[in-house]
Each structure stands twice: as structure tokens, then as C-alpha cells.
Amino acid sequence: MSRGGRDKEHGEIPERRCIASGESYPISKLIRFVAGPGGEVVPDIAGKLPGRGIWITPNRASLEKAIKKKLFSRAAKTQLTVPDGLFELVERLMAKRVTDTIALARKSGRAVAGYEKVKGWLLTEEARVLIQAFDGSERGKSKLSSPPGKGTFIGCLSANEIGLAFGREHVIHAALASGGLTKRVVEDAAKLGALREESGDSPRKGRTSHER
Structure with a gap:
């Protein structure tokens, strides 16, 4: 089973949970972020950067909620800095x-x-x-x-x-x-x-x- 609860053996798209909404979606509908080497939030548009993925639905409301409530740090289990103009x-x-x-x-x-x-x-x-x-x-x-x-x-x-x-x-x-x-x-x-x-x-x- 994949981390999102999907069975990869049946060719189904893996799912991840949006840190803002708490809902799970196929990764093709989410944007991935990772913790950078300097402790900053880094967008991983291609989904290939090393590190634990932090997933968010692609809209301003979700990003603003994640920033305001410090959800990036909570998901990464460490303090992260959000760069200005992230959206x-x-x-x-x-x-x-x-x-x-x-x-x-x-x-x-x-x-x-x-x-x-x-x-x-x-x-x-x-x-x-x-x-x-x-x-x-x-x-x-x-x-x-x-x-x-x-x-x-x-x-x-x-x-x-x-x-x-x-x-x-x-x-x-x-x-x-x-x-x-x-x-x-x-x-x-x-x-x-x-x-x-x-x-x-x-x-x-x-x-x-x-x-x-």
C-alpha cells in the first residue's frame, strides 16, 4: 500500500494529505514542498527534491492558512522559515x-x-x-x-x-x-x-x- 492508502500494484495514483485541508488527494493534484538545507520552505514543483514531502492543494487560501498556522513546521516536525512571496x-x-x-x-x-x-x-x-x-x-x-x-x-x-x-x-x-x-x-x-x-x-x- 502507498502512504496515501492506495495500492500501487493495481496502478492507482498515490495520494497525499493536504496539510491545510486535511483531505487526501492524488499527488497529481497537489503541490509538493520540502525543507531546504537552510531550514526554509522550498517549492518542489517537479516533485523530485530529496526530503520528506509536504503537500498542499494549489490555491492561495491553502497556502495562506499553512503559513498563518505554521503548518509547514508542524508537518516537517521542525521549525521552518517561509520565504516572502511564496505564493x-x-x-x-x-x-x-x-x-x-x-x-x-x-x-x-x-x-x-x-x-x-x-x-x-x-x-x-x-x-x-x-x-x-x-x-x-x-x-x-x-x-x-x-x-x-x-x-x-x-x-x-x-x-x-x-x-x-x-x-x-x-x-x-x-x-x-x-x-x-x-x-x-x-x-x-x-x-x-x-x-x-x-x-x-x-x-x-x-x-x-x-x-x-
Whole structure:
């Protein structure tokens, strides 16, 4: 059995408990933190840093509660220092992870950008996920519909952020084909969308699934 009570032999995703809510969730829906060598709280966005993991659901309320009630120290069983601007740091690191993974998908031929290319992939059903910039024209974005199903739309990235993934100044429309990288992008974008949903910057940032 896994630490979260799931049986790995049956291929089920392990779960961990959020220190803020006390609820258990699949690790794909949580953000991991560890205690740094200097006794500080360190976001482990990739989930690979050494040390005992401290898990939190990706939203401002959970992070603020964990900081206010000193839940990081309680979970680590030692005094930890929380760096200033932790929420903004987590959001920035998560956005970079999403764009970096999209860039990897592009290099492997599993991602395209631009209205016509994306439209073509959607017509041939090559596209598994539609990505559109939250600050792009609503009229232009309405001309494309994401593939059917859950987790087929990502709308939490800006045009500049999507552009970074494709080596351009800005991109409004992009698409991902099926594959392991796409699965990672969808999972991480869901976390980023949850973080940005409460940021107040854009009401569309939290939309990361099929909501057509």
C-alpha cells in the first residue's frame, strides 16, 4: 500500500494529505514542498527534491492558512522559515514548468501554434488539447472549439507565456497531440489555473478543462 492508502500494484495514483485541508488527494493534484538545507520552505514543483514531502492543494487560501498556522513546521516536525512571496514564487515556477513542457512537446512534433495549424489539427482530430491565451481576443478564440472530453482545454496562460514555449513573442492559439508530455501539461496547467483563479488578475485564468 502507498502512504496515501492506495495500492500501487493495481496502478492507482498515490495520494497525499493536504496539510491545510486535511483531505487526501492524488499527488497529481497537489503541490509538493520540502525543507531546504537552510531550514526554509522550498517549492518542489517537479516533485523530485530529496526530503520528506509536504503537500498542499494549489490555491492561495491553502497556502495562506499553512503559513498563518505554521503548518509547514508542524508537518516537517521542525521549525521552518517561509520565504516572502511564496505564493507568487509557486505560481511563477508552475507557469515555467507548463511552458517548458509545452516546448518539449513542440520539439518532439506533438505541439503546434497558430490559428491555421491548430484548426487543421482539430479538423483531423490530431489535437488532444486546445490551448488559448487568456488575454487573446474572445472573438478570435470563439472560432475554435476544444476536442470533446475532460481536460481538453487550457486557458490559464498568457499570450507571452505560450509564445515562450514556441520561441515567439506571443501566441494566442496552440494545440497538443496525445502523449505523456501532454498528460503532464494538462495536470500542471490545472494546478496553475487553480492558483490563478483566485489571483484576481483574470477571471478566465482558472479555466483549464473542456468548458465549451
